[in-house]
Amino acid sequence: MPRGYRILALEEEGERVGMHDVVIVGSGPTGLVLAGELRLAGVDAVVLERRESQELAGSRGGGIHSRTIELLDQRGIAERFLAEGKTLQTASFGSTQLDLGSLPTRHPYTLALFQNHIEQLLLEWVEELDVKIRRGVEVTGVSADDGGVDVQLASGGPVRARYLVGADGGRSVVRRSAGIPMVGPDATRSSLIAEVKVAGEPVQQGKVDARGIHGLYPMGDGVVRVVVTEASLGPAKEPTLEDLRQALADVFGTDFGVHSPIWLSRFTNATRQAETYRKGRVLLAGDAAHVHSPTGGLGIGLGVQDAVNLGWKLGQVVRGISGEDLLDTYHAERHPAGERALKYTMAQSLFQKADPRQEALRDLLDEVLRVDGAGAPIAGLVTGLDVAYPLGTGHPLLGRRMPDLDIMGADGPARVYELLHQARPILLEFGGAALDVRAWAARVRHVAATYDGAWQLPVLGRVAAPTAALVRPDGYVAWVGEGTADGLAGALETWCGGAGR
DSSP states (O other): OOTTOEEOOOOOTTOOOOOEEEEEEOOSHHHHHHHHHHHHTTOOEEEEESSSSSOOSSOOSEEEOHHHHHHHHHTTOHHHHHHHSEEESEEEETTEEEEOTTSSSSOOSEEEEEHHHHHHHHHHHHHHTTOEEEESOOEEEEEEETTEEEEEESSSOOEEEEEEEEOSOTTOHHHHHHTOOEESOOOSOEEEEEEEEOSSSOOOEEEEOSSOEEEEEEEETTEEEEEEEOSSOOOSSOOOHHHHHHHHHHHHSSOTTOEEEEEEEEEEOOOEEESOSEETTEEEOGGGTEEOOOTTSOHHHHHHHHHHHHHHHHHHHHTTSSOTHHHHHHHHHHHHHHHHHHHHHHHHHTTSSOOHHHHHHHHHHHHHHTSTTTTHHHHHHHHTTTOBOOOOSSSTTTTBBOOOOEEEETTEEEEGGGGGTTOOOEEEEOSSSOOOOGGGTTTOEEEEEEOOSOEEETTTEEEOOOSEEEEOTTSBEEEEESSSOTTHHHHHHHHHOSTTO
């Protein structure tokens, strides 16, 4: 058994487990990151996972963008991912290649890394944090009351928690059982995706027609990744190898002798979002809260960003540092951010088939986006660097991610993101009025520092240097000082809990 890793045996039938602070259903990227965040917050959280191990059949989806890499950097684990993947300094919209290399971030690129590798690296991290994971556990329903949530299991249980987070994917049992509707456009087309072997030497193939995009991409060891758009909307069930053979033959005139499937699935361009990310003591994150076309590779990053936004807030509420109204800010912040990302995936998917009208629109957009700076807003959206939470008006930093500055503090040089490794809020003071945060000293790290460089924000460009900034555990700026301490106490109360708690 790996170090620090605990798999709790299923209790005998009928035995009731004691109250957990938080139960997370699902150990995909979202669930693992949330579990790590809660552990850093000092919360008793347990992950329930249907799979017997973290192993995935096939590589699945892949790719994480700048802001997601920054979040991993804020926890001190980004280098693990960078060492395993390949960085690409472009992203696309329609037929236009957007240059990411000039973005004001230490990570101006997309990281090509498949989900199976991402999950293993996140698992290593949560093992080090001694996160509790129960495997081989199927959740069949949830029932919430004023005191907590009962999680019904197919065998054993129930498990009871003060709060429950559904990170159990697009077909979330938690979401359905809690009665949270999903709204948005229905699917108009479906595609098959698979990792298989073919007869003969694997050769890359690609084609775009009126149906959509089709291709075969060698992955090594004789395995080929296949994507093929179906002639009509496929049924809501798992496809078969024969379905794949027929679809390939329809498009290419041959099925390439596909055999020995490692992984075979169907996805659609349906785009839906949960009406609310919170219903009392039940919360949703990741694909349980939003489903969309995999176009653009935003899915994993959206889930990670949900988890990092929610983790510290839920931790403070569970520990009695903050009231439950702090949890309402999770929906208020992440729902609009998710909605904007879903609009991107819908727009991008329009260009993924041969259609003269759509091609005309794509070509016109290409002309516009080639103008200097015109692609910056879309680059900011794709990378997640443009997210601005509604935390008030004033300085442009307010509600945006804190830049990872090279600062000079009392202990010498440091990067801002290094100060966030333990997921604690930071008050950075660069001069101006003396700031007194002694009443929050146990929870807020106060750092007096100097920084002489320019302050650059994605999309906005250069902004005026503040005299201080309160940075939340998720790396977003909750208060900006401009020569005075005005508003600081209120921001500390809102985001860091009551004084002296």
